[in-house]
Amino acid sequence: MKLNKNQRKAVFELIGSALITASPGTGKTRTLVARAINKLETLPKHKSIALITYTNAGADEIASRLITEKPVFVGTIHSFCLEYILRPFSWLNKWKRPKVISYEQQEEFFEVNEDIDLEGNFGQNKFDELGKIGKNLDGSLNSEIEWNHSIPIQEVALRYYDYQTSIGVMDFNEILYRSYYIVTNNSFVCKSLSSKFHEILVDEFQDTNLYQYKILKSINDFGTCTFFMVGDSKQRIFSFAGAIKKSFEQAKIDFNSEQLELTETYRSTDNIVNTYSKLFEDHPIIDNKSDNSRLDIDVTLIQTKKDNHLEYVNSIVNQLIEKENIELNEIAVLSTSWFSAYPLSQSLRQNHRIVGLGALPHKYISNSTTSLLRILAKHYLEPSIRKLRSIKRNIEMHLLENGLQLSEKELTYKTNTLITNFLLLNSDNNIVAGFCEIKKMFHSVFKITHATFDEILDKISTEEKQTWTIGEYLETLAGVNGINCNTIHKVKGLEFDAVILNEMNENKIPFQKFLGKEGNDWIYQELSEEDIENGKNLFYVAVSRAKKYLIILHNWKPSMFINIIRN
Numbered sequence: 001m002k003l004n005k006n007q008r009k010a011v012f013e014l015i016g017s018a019l020i021t022a023s024p025g026t027g028k029t030r031t032l033v034a035r036a037i038n039k040l041e042t043l044p045k046h047k048s049i050a051l052i053t054y055t056n057a058g059a060d061e062i063a064s065r066l067i068t069e070k071p072v073f074v075g076t077i078h079s080f081c082l083e084y085i086l087r088p089f090s091w092l093n094k095w096k097r098p099k100v101i102s103y104e105q106q107e108e109f110f111e112v113n114e115d116i117d118l119e120g121n122f123g124q125n126k127f128d129e130l131g132k133i134g135k136n137l138d139g140s141l142n143s144e145i146e147w148n149h150s151i152p153i154q155e156v157a158l159r160y161y162d163y164q165t166s167i168g169v170m171d172f173n174e175i176l177y178r179s180y181y182i183v184t185n186n187s188f189v190c191k192s193l194s195s196k197f198h199e200i201l202v203d204e205f206q207d208t209n210l211y212q213y214k215i216l217k218s219i220n221d222f223g224t225c226t227f228f229m230v231g232d233s234k235q236r237i238f239s240f241a242g243a244i245k246k247s248f249e250q251a252k253i254d255f256n257s258e259q260l261e262l263t264e265t266y267r268s269t270d271n272i273v274n275t276y277s278k279l280f281e282d283h284p285i286i287d288n289k290s291d292n293s294r295l296d297i298d299v300t301l302i303q304t305k306k307d308n309h310l311e312y313v314n315s316i317v318n319q320l321i322e323k324e325n326i327e328l329n330e331i332a333v334l335s336t337s338w339f340s341a342y343p344l345s346q347s348l349r350q351n352h353r354i355v356g357l358g359a360l361p362h363k364y365i366s367n368s369t370t371s372l373l374r375i376l377a378k379h380y381l382e383p384s385i386r387k388l389r390s391i392k393r394n395i396e397m398h399l400l401e402n403g404l405q406l407s408e409k410e411l412t413y414k415t416n417t418l419i420t421n422f423l424l425l426n427s428d429n430n431i432v433a434g435f436c437e438i439k440k441m442f443h444s445v446f447k448i449t450h451a452t453f454d455e456i457l458d459k460i461s462t463e464e465k466q467t468w469t470i471g472e473y474l475e476t477l478a479g480v481n482g483i484n485c486n487t488i489h490k491v492k493g494l495e496f497d498a499v500i501l502n503e504m505n506e507n508k509i510p511f512q513k514f515l516g517k518e519g520n521d522w523i524y525q526e527l528s529e530e531d532i533e534n535g536k537n538l539f540y541v542a543v544s545r546a547k548k549y550l551i552i553l554h555n556w557k558p559s560m561f562i563n564i565i566r567n
C-alpha cells in the first residue's frame with residue numbers, strides 16, 4: 001500500500017497511543033488499515049487488535065482489506081461491547097444474556113403505542129428518532145437531545161425502555177450504557193481487556209459519543225493497550241446522536257497520545273478543495289496531490305424552482321452519464337434528510353438504477369439480518385476470499401443479536417453452508433420466488449424464523465417493483481451499479497466522481513425547526529451557534545465527497561454556506 005511520509009510515520013514510527021487528525025481525502029482510513037496490518041505482523045503472542053468503525057458498512061469495507069489469520073476484531077463499538085463486555089461480564093450484575101432489540105420488535109413498539117402516533121409524527125425516520133433516546137452517565141434519561149416532535153422525548157423514552165424490559169431486550173444506547181456501567185464498576189474487566197488488546201484503532205473519532213469515550217478511556221487507564229484514533233473534528237456530524245465536542249483535545253491528554261496531522265489530500269480537484277476550505281477561517285492549508293487536482297471543472301451553484309426541481313436533477317444526472325461518461329456508481333445525489341432524499345430517489349429510479357435510501361421496495365429495514373443479506377449479496381455479485389471474513393463477522397453479529405450461541409466449528413459449518421447455498425441462487429428468478437428461497441435457506445441454517453423476510457416479502461408484493469428479478473434486487477441491496485441517492489450522513493467516508501447536493505436551502509442546512517405560520521410568514525426557531533456549527537460540518541462533509549464534479553442546488557433561499565463559498 002502506497003503511503004506518504006506522514007502516513008508512514010503514523011504507521012511505523014508512533015510507538016504509543018496516537019491521534020491522527022486530517023482533512024478530507026488525506027488517507028485517514030488508508031493509514032488506519034496500514035497501521036492495523038503492521039500491528040498484526042508484529043503482534044505479540046496471545047494478543048489481539050480491535051478496529052472500531054462507525055458503521056457496519058465501514059467495518060465490512062475495512063475487514064475486506066485485512067486478509068489475515070491473526071486475531072483481529074473489526075466492527076462497531078456496539079458489536080465490540082456485546083462481544084467483549086456484555087456477553088462475558090453481564091453475569092456480574094445478574095443481567096440476562098444480552099439480546100438486541102430487533103426490527104420486528106421496534107415495529108411492534110410503534111404498533112402497541114399507536115396512541116402517541118409515532119408513525120404520524122416521525123414518518124419513515126422513526127427508527128432514527130428512537131435512536132436519539134439516550135442516557136446520561138448516571139443512567140437517567142437524556143432529554144436535552146434535539147427532538148422536533150410534539151410528544152416529549154421523555155415520554156417516548158420511558159415507554160420505550162419499559163417495552164424493552166418487558167420483552168427482555170436492549171437497544172444500541174442501552175448496550176453502551178450497560179457496558180459503561182460494567183467497566184466503570186469493575187476494574188478487572190478493564191484490566192483484562194487492556195491485556196487482551198495490543199492496540200485498539202478507532203476510525204471517525206470525531207463522532208465518538210460520551211459512553212464510547214468513557215469505555216475506551218477506562219480500558220486505557222488500566223493497562224498497556226495503545227490507542228490509534230483517526231478523524232477530523234470538522235467532520236463531526238453526529239452530535240444529535242451524542243458525538244462529543246473536543247474529543248481530540250480531551251483524548252490527547254486522557255490517552256497521553258502523540259498528535260500527527262496528515263496534510264496531503266488525494267481526492268478532489270483544486271476547485272473543490274478551495275470550495276470546502278473556504279467554509280472555515282482556520283482551515284489548514286492542504287497540499288493537493290490528487291490526480292484530479294488540475295482538472296478545470298467549475299463548481300456549479302444553481303437555483304431551481306420547487307416545481308421543476310426533480311426534472312432538473314434528472315437532467316443533470318443524464319448529462320453526467322451521457323456527456324461526461326460518468327459511471328452510475330460514481331454519482332451521488334445527497335440531501336440533508338430523508339424527507340428531501342426520498343422523493344428524489346423515487347423520481348430518479350424511474351429512469352436509472354438507484355442504490356441507497358429509498359431504492360429498495362422495502363424502504364427502511366435495517367438490522368443484522370439485512371446487513372448479513374447485504375454482504376452475502378456483495379459476495380454473490382463478486383465472490384472473493386476477502387469478503388468471507390465480513391460474512392463471518394456478520395453471521396456472528398446476527399447470532400449475537402438473536403441470542404444464539406455456537407461453537408467455532410458450528411459457526412464455520414453454518415457460514416460455509418449459507419455461502420454455498422446463496423451462490424446457487426438463480427439471479428433470473430422473480431424477486432418473490434428468489435426471496436422465498438433465501439428465507440428457506442436462512443431457516444435451514446439458523447433454525448429460526450426470520451420475521452424480516454416476511455416483512456420484506458409483504459412490502460415487495462404490495463409495491464410496484466415486484467417485477468424485479470432477484471438478481472436486480474441483490475445488486476441494489478449491495479449498492480453496486482447504481483446512483484447513490486442518500487442522506488449526507490449515510491455516505492460519510494465515501495467518495496464519488498460527481499456529487500449533486502440537493503436542496504441546500506436556508507432552513508435545511510443549518511437545520512431550523514419550523515414553528516408554525518403567522519399570517520403569510522413561516523416562523524422558524526432561531527439558530528444557535530451550535531446549530532450553525534453542526535450545519536457547517538454537514539455541508540463540509542457533503543462537498544468533500546466529490547472528486548471531479550460538484551453541483552450544488554437550492555430551490556428556495558440559499559443556505560448561508562452557499563453564500564460563504566460564493567464569496
Ligand SMILES: Nc1ncnc2c1ncn2[C@@H]1O[C@H](COP(=O)(O)OP(=O)(O)OP(=O)(O)O)[C@@H](O)[C@H]1O
Pocket residue numbers: 002003004007022023024025026027028029030031232235265266267492493494495544
Ligand atoms: N498515499 C496515498 N497515495 C495515493 N492515494 C492515496 C494515498 N492516501 C490516500 N489515497 C487515496 O485518497 C482517497 C482518500 O482516502 P481515504 O478515504 O482513506 O481518506 P480519508 O482521510 O479517510 O477521507 P474522509 O475524511 O473523507 O473520510 C482514496 O481514494 C485513497 O485511495
